[in-house]
Every structure is written in structure tokens, then in C-alpha cells.
Amino acid sequence: MESYDLVIVGAGAAGLGAAQYGARANLKTLVIEEMAHGGQALLIDKLENYPGIPEPVDGYTWSETMRTQAVDFGAAVMSSSVASVRKDGERFVVETGDGPIAAKAVVIATGAKHRHLGAKGEEEFAGRGVSYCATCDGPFFRGKRMIVVGGGDSACDEAMFLSKLADKVVMVHRKDRFRAQKAVAARVLSNPKIEVRFETVLDEIKGTKAVEAAVLRNLRSGEVEEVPTSAVFVFVGSIPQVDALPPEVAKDDSGSIVTNDRMETSVPGLFAAGDVRATPFRQVVTAVSDGAIAAHCAAQYIDELEGKAYL
Amino acid sequence: MSAGIELTSKNFAAEVEQSPIPVLVDFWAEWCMPCRMIGPHIDDLAKTYAGRLKVGKVNVDNEAELAGRFNIISIPTLMVFKDGKVVRQQPGALPKQAIEKLFADQL
Numbered sequence: 001m002e003s004y005d006l007v008i009v010g011a012g013a014a015g016l017g018a019a020q021y022g023a024r025a026n027l028k029t030l031v032i033e034e035m036a037h038g039g040q041a042l043l044i045d046k047l048e049n050y051p052g053i054p055e056p057v058d059g060y061t062w063s064e065t066m067r068t069q070a071v072d073f074g075a076a077v078m079s080s081s082v083a084s085v086r087k088d089g090e091r092f093v094v095e096t097g098d099g100p101i102a103a104k105a106v107v108i109a110t111g112a113k114h115r116h117l118g119a120k121g122e123e124e125f126a127g128r129g130v131s132y133c134a135t136c137d138g139p140f141f142r143g144k145r146m147i148v149v150g151g152g153d154s155a156c157d158e159a160m161f162l163s164k165l166a167d168k169v170v171m172v173h174r175k176d177r178f179r180a181q182k183a184v185a186a187r188v189l190s191n192p193k194i195e196v197r198f199e200t201v202l203d204e205i206k207g208t209k210a211v212e213a214a215v216l217r218n219l220r221s222g223e224v225e226e227v228p229t230s231a232v233f234v235f236v237g238s239i240p241q242v243d244a245l246p247p248e249v250a251k252d253d254s255g256s257i258v259t260n261d262r263m264e265t266s267v268p269g270l271f272a273a274g275d276v277r278a279t280p281f282r283q284v285v286t287a288v289s290d291g292a293i294a295a296h297c298a299a300q301y302i303d304e305l306e307g308k309a310y311l
Numbered sequence: 312m313s314a315g316i317e318l319t320s321k322n323f324a325a326e327v328e329q330s331p332i333p334v335l336v337d338f339w340a341e342w343c344m345p346c347r348m349i350g351p352h353i354d355d356l357a358k359t360y361a362g363r364l365k366v367g368k369v370n371v372d373n374e375a376e377l378a379g380r381f382n383i384i385s386i387p388t389l390m391v392f393k394d395g396k397v398v399r400q401q402p403g404a405l406p407k408q409a410i411e412k413l414f415a416d417q418l
Binding site: 034035036038042043059060079080081097126127128129131133135136137139140141209210231 | 340342343344345346347348349351352382383384385386387388400401402403404406407408
């Protein structure tokens with residue numbers, strides 16, 4: 001069985017950060033990714049809040065840079081799915097689509113997937129007007145009306161992007177104000193092409209072949225309105241990807257992995273970093289620093305395991 | 312360089328609808344990041360299944376007529392054709408092993 005010091009599952013911001021720090025700590029490091037390195041960061045139209053990069057960069061370019069840096073420090077990158085991670089004595093066995101791999105320590109950096117709204121018609125019209133990716137599907141609705149559901153950073157950023165393409169964006173949020181960072185929210189509120197409806201929920205998506213309308217309900221007045229629209233973009237949070245984990249790993253109520261400030265999970269030698277972890281703030285920069293801490297503490301764990309701890 | 316055949320409204324009937332073997336069609340565009348994410352998987356599959364599965368790519372910017380014909384308003388969309396008929400249509404990016412499952416029972 002192929003064997004590494006450190007195996008990192010997921011090559012998004014957290015995983016690539018861990019790979020770079022792991023490799024630079026002289027660990028034999030492998031990062032495994034099932035889709036494409038960069039993860040959710042790939043979908044960022046303009047990354048403008050990463051400290052030290054004042055000129056906005058697109059997520060693809062940024063991801064390439066991160067990968068190059070990790071590989072230059074000596075990390076190996078593998079493209080495969082990970083079915084399971086289990087402890088076998090003192091080591092871990094990572095089952096990939098291309099066979100098992102042994103590791104002394106593992107960092108889970110599998111990230112999160114978009115949460116669905118659960119509205120009637122959402123599944124039926126997925127890919128036919130219901131979308132979770134503004135940069136992918138926005139251009140199909142150029143000059144038309146679009147609805148955006150959500151009130152966090154993603155919803156506000158994506159509404160801004162879509163406002164450049166749409167005739168008009170109607171933004172629907174169930175609370176009376178945005179959860180997004182203030183500067184991001186302020187931009188949306190002052191955008192003349194975005195109409196914001198607070199304390200409003202989307203109950204149903206209607207259409208024949210594709211989306212034609214959405215049923216909106218005001219939570220305060222109870223008033224129901226059917227709003228014609230060509231597209232509904234949903235940005236209502238994310239679900240941590242924990243399918244491959246050993247079941248004994250502690251998680252919080254939302255399913256995120258609980259760690260301490262060393263990114264250690266409840267299983268010794270198993271670390272978590274980025275959006276999969278229970279954390280108050282999910283940003284590219286926080287994911288990267290999670291990854292750095294996880295790799296650093298994994299190196300210390302391996303030293304202790306081998307009786308070489310620096311005391 | 313892509314391993315898939317570039318499909319156009321001119322060659323679609325011959326390459327896809329009259330193909331003796333199943334065809335995996337990838338609707339994509341340059342500016343679509345998830346499309347670029349699965350691009351290498353599509354290329355790998357084209358090589359792995361050569362002779363048993365044909366792989367074609369439709370650039371929706373250049374081939375608006377084809378995209379319109381199949382009501383593509385989300386990319387990437389993957390379609391599997393067999394004997395000229397659509398047997399599967401799946402919007403959204405998928406890992407390689409999940410893409411394989413779309414056509415595995417058609418080979």
C-alpha cells in the first residue's frame with residue numbers, strides 16, 4: 001500500500017493551505033481531490049478580500065497559484081474520490097477510487113456543498129432555471145428578471161454579479177436584515193437594479209418546461225404574491241461534506257466537525273480544516289489558515305507518535 | 312487539448328444521433344468554472360472508454376442552436392445518447408466516478 005506522512009482529503013483553500021504547510025514541514029504529503037483543486041474558491045468571480053492581494057483575482061487564477069505553491073514545496077496531488085477514512089492501529093487507511101493509501105495523520109478538508117431551499121418545485125426545475133451557481137448560469141438569463149434567495153455573503157455577492165446581467169434582481173430574505181458583512185450588504189442595498197424583500201420567503205417555483213414564476217410570501221403581512229421570473233438562484237448556506245469520515249468523529253448540530261484550536265478532531269491524528277469544520281466564519285483566508293494550523297499540528301502529532309517530540 | 316469531439320449543429324446528427332455506440336455529450340463554456348472543473352474528467356473518460364463510448368463537447372456560446380434545442384440553461388449539463396435518443400440528462404459538475412455511472416449501464 002502506498003504510504004504518506006500526511007494525507008489531506010480535499011484540495012480547496014483549506015486543503016491546499018495544509019498541503020503547502022505539510023510539505024514545507026518536510027512531511028511526505030498527498031492531497032486528494034475528487035473534482036478540481038480550488039474547490040468552492042473556483043466559483044469566485046472576484047476574490048477581493050484576501051489580505052495581501054489588493055487587485056481582485058478570479059477564483060480560478062487564485063486556485064492555480066495555490067496549487068503551484070503547494071506542489072513547488074513538494075506536495076503530491078491526486079485526482080480521485082475518497083470513499084472512507086478509517087484508523088487501523090496507529091495509522092490511517094484512506095480508501096480512494098484508485099485503491100487504499102496509508103497515512104500517519106489525515107486532514108479532512110472536504111468543504112461544504114450548497115444547501116437546498118426545500119421549496120416546492122426546486123428539485124423539479126434544477127438546471128431548468130433553478131441554480132446554485134451565478135457565474136455558471138447567470139449568462140443564460142441575460143436581460144431577464146432573476147430571483148436570488150438568501151441573505152449572507154454569498155447571496156449578496158452573487159446578487160451583485162447577477163445585477164450586471166439581469167433586467168432586474170429580486171432578492172428574497174426571510175430575516176429583516178442581511179447577515180452578510182456590512183460593506184457587502186450596503187452595496188446590494190444601494191444597487192438600483194436589486195429590489196430587496198426582507199421578511200419574505202419563497203414557497204414555490206412554478207413553470208412548464210422551465211421556471212416561469214415564484215410564489216413569495218411576506219412573513220409579516222402574510223401576503224402572497226406570484227412573481228414572474230426566469231431564474232431562481234439559491235444561496236442559503238452550506239452542508240459540510242462528512243460522508244467519508246469515521247462515524248466516531250464528533251460533530252455539532254449542523255453536522256460540522258468539532259475541533260479544538262489545533263484543528264484536532266475527537267480522533268487522535270485526524271484533523272479538520274476549512275468549511276467542513278465548526279467555525280464562526282467561512283472565508284478563503286480562514287480556510288487557508290485552518291489548513292496551516294492543521295498541517296503544523298499534524299507534524300507535531302507525527303513527531304510524538306515516533307518519539308521525536310520537541311520538548 | 313480536449314480528447315472529445317467538438318460538436319456543432321452541422322455534425323451533431325452524424326456524430327451523435329447516428330452513432331453506433333453511446334455518446335456522452337458535455338455542454339460547456341469557457342467562462343463556466345465547474346465546466347473547467349470537470350473538463351479533465353471528461354477527457355480522461357474519452358480515453359478510458361475509447362471504442363465503447365464516444366465523447367463530444369458542445370460549446371454553448373458557439374452553438375446556441377444546439378443549446379436551445381435541448382433547453383440547456385444550466386452548465387455544465389451532461390447528456391447520454393443511445394441509438395439517437397437522450398437516455399440521461401444531468402445538470403451540474405460531478406466527480407469522475409459519478410460521471411461514469413451516468414453511462415455505465417448503456418455500454
